[in-house]
Amino acid sequence: MNGNSLNIEKRNSGPGITVMHAAYLLLILIAPFAGVHVLLLLSLGVFFWLRFSGRATSDNRGEISLAFSMSLMFLVSAVFESFSYHLPLYIVLGAFAISAVGSHNWYSPESGKNSGFGSGGGRVKRKGFSLLWSSVFLGLRILAAFLAGYWVIYWQGFPVSPSLVFFIAVIGAVTGSLFESIPSRIDSNISVPLGAGMTMWIFEEFRYWVPPERMLIALAFSLLLGCLAYRAKIADVSALLSAALLGVLIIVFSGLSWYILLLAFFILGGGFTRYKYAYKESIGIAQAKDGIRSYENVFSNSTAALALAVAHGVFPELSLPILYAYLGTVATATGDTLASEIGTTAKGRPRMITTLKLANPGEDGAVSGLGELAALLGSAVIGLLAYLLGVSDNLLLSVLVTTAGGFFGTNVDSLLGATFQKWGKLSNSGVNFLATFAGAGISGGVYLLVSGF
Known part of the structure; x- marks a missing residue:
């Protein structure tokens, strides 16, 4: 420290x-x-x-x-x-x-x-x-x-x-x-x-x-990771505290593995923000403040995850639908971030998701083949990690449901960006907030359909 x-x-x-x-x-x-x-x-x-x-x-x-x-x-x-x-x-x-x-x-x-x-x-x-x-x-x-x-x-x-x-x-x-x-x-x-x-x-x-000792361990672990993110210049002070609050609540209501899944999003997002950063900066589409995240980034992408993690602890009888909805919202945040950070470096111009007309890199609602592939892979990584951590005991179901929610949630984000954000009705944080809930709903719905719940 x-x-x-x-x-x-x-x-x-x-x-x-x-x-x-x-x-x-x-x-x-x-x-x-x-x-x-x-x-x-x-x-x-x-x-x-x-x-x-x-x-x-x-x-x-x-x-x-x-x-x-x-x-x-x-x-x-x-x-x-x-x-x-x-x-x-x-x-x-x-x-x-x-x-x-x-x-x-x-x-x-x-x-x-x-x-x-x-x-x-x-x-x-x-x-x-x-x-x-x-x-x-x-x-x-x-x-x-x-x-x-x-x-x-x-x-x-x-x-x-x-x-x-x-x-x-x-x-x-x-x-x-x-x-x-x-x-x-x-x-x-x-x-x-x-x-x-x-x-x-x-x-x-x-x-x-939970017992005080478990609460203190959760707080210490969350603060430590937040401090490491701060020292690595991935997060500012408000993001450090936001992540600490999220960590404490997610760990005590749902478990450490759930928080690690959310951390995977922050790590992947922070890492790929630096991917070809000089190039993205040269064309004016790089993340502000050298990619350092603030509380707005944390909560706009993680509020749905927090709500579902708390619900998992309060309503154990609905644990499986809530679990897969949680995986969907984390996959959406991950897929959207990777699509933005990697897709904007693709050769050639992207296309607007609503009209398929050529658009400028980084423009709200613009999508590219590379960005869509990044969204798919990022979402699948969350599903695979969920299985490896023991959060899900079915590899195929975990990857399938999570990838579906993450991919479609990412495209909901693009659709909202091309419409409500362009019209000035939503900020980027508002778009992320709604898209993560959409991804949660899609993954939860796919799980119910597949499992016949």
């Missing part, structure tokens, strides 16, 4: 930080005994005091945002409680523990935007991203979220396993750090607690968890 030093340019030490952390600690301590309505009034009091007492300056804007976010989530929890439905208090307190830990934002001269983990506090100017520093704070966030959540359930006698609280804490901490790594006009003291809180709430509803 890279342990680059941090050069602190400015750090706030005004009353806003002291007040917010003291107020937060007080709310944590009294939360199990006060009830959500009292906590709502207290958090609103802190917000209005910071906002309208003459302390509202650019220096403590983060503290005001955090107080606003806290009030908003307590309000949601109170309203839901009135309708006999619950946003659990331990989720709310855990989300704010994640946001309150580590006031260590920094300014990245590379992007010109706030790009660090952590919320609140001052800005730190540095020459690089410290994997070691951010991993330490991620660990602190997990611990803080767990302790805050466990404090509440212990004193309230809430029927929740500590293992579930830890499971939720890990998911929330990684999600919060991911939200903070994404450049945005929204203050991180709003995006981090709300993003982490809503994600924690979603997974709390499943009441699915």
Whole structure:
């Protein structure tokens, strides 16, 4: 890991930080005994005091945002409680523990935007991203979220396993750090607690968890691979955290082999992005940022895979259709990436998929024979790898179903690119998102037809 030093340019030490952390600690301590309505009034009091007492300056804007976010989530929890439905208090307190830990934002001269983990506090100017520093704070966030959540359930006698609280804490901490790594006009003291809180709430509803040691192993493995991708300049910080979140969830809900299949897509995609890169750059069709992937690339190609992996754990009775749908979505992402990166280097001009007229290399919706072959081979590799990893026990069925989904999903991507993307209705990420779901549907449907399920 890279342990680059941090050069602190400015750090706030005004009353806003002291007040917010003291107020937060007080709310944590009294939360199990006060009830959500009292906590709502207290958090609103802190917000209005910071906002309208003459302390509202650019220096403590983060503290005001955090107080606003806290009030908003307590309000949601109170309203839901009135309708006999619950946003659990331990989720709310855990989300704010994640946001309150580590006031260590920094300014990245590379992007010109706030790009660090952590919320609140001052800005730190540095020459690089410290994997070691951010991993330490991620660990602190997990611990803080767990302790805050466990404090509440212990004193309230809430029927929740500590293992579930830890499971939720890990998911929330990684999600919060991911939200903070994404450049945005929204203050991180709003995006981090709300993003982490809503994600924690979603997974709390499943009441699915694994032992803490398994969760930690999954997190360590996912982070390690993400860090290697970052060091290899395949992924940026947001992609690192996105892959870590995906890895944790896919491993605990479906297994390591499922995650390795998704990793195969990222490795093949990253590798073939560099294929004849100079040539692709010379004609203006190379991937931006030297082919380094961001969170948009990760989620646009992997959301369908994540949804299916979670469904596999929650609905074991549908394991086989979900498995083959998963293989189809990974094959689509792989086939589409290889078709784009290899097909654009073909001799001769490609043709538009909708009209078969000659098109320019790299044009949305343009296809070539070489690209179609790359899509077929890339999809087949995923099917073969699934068999070798033991995910599927039928080689012919695995390759057939996966290749069908990947190939047709890739061409759905081209069709959407030639129509909705050209019309300005979809971005490239939107096209990838829909195509991977289409590939999943095709593979799942082919499996049902072939197996007579």
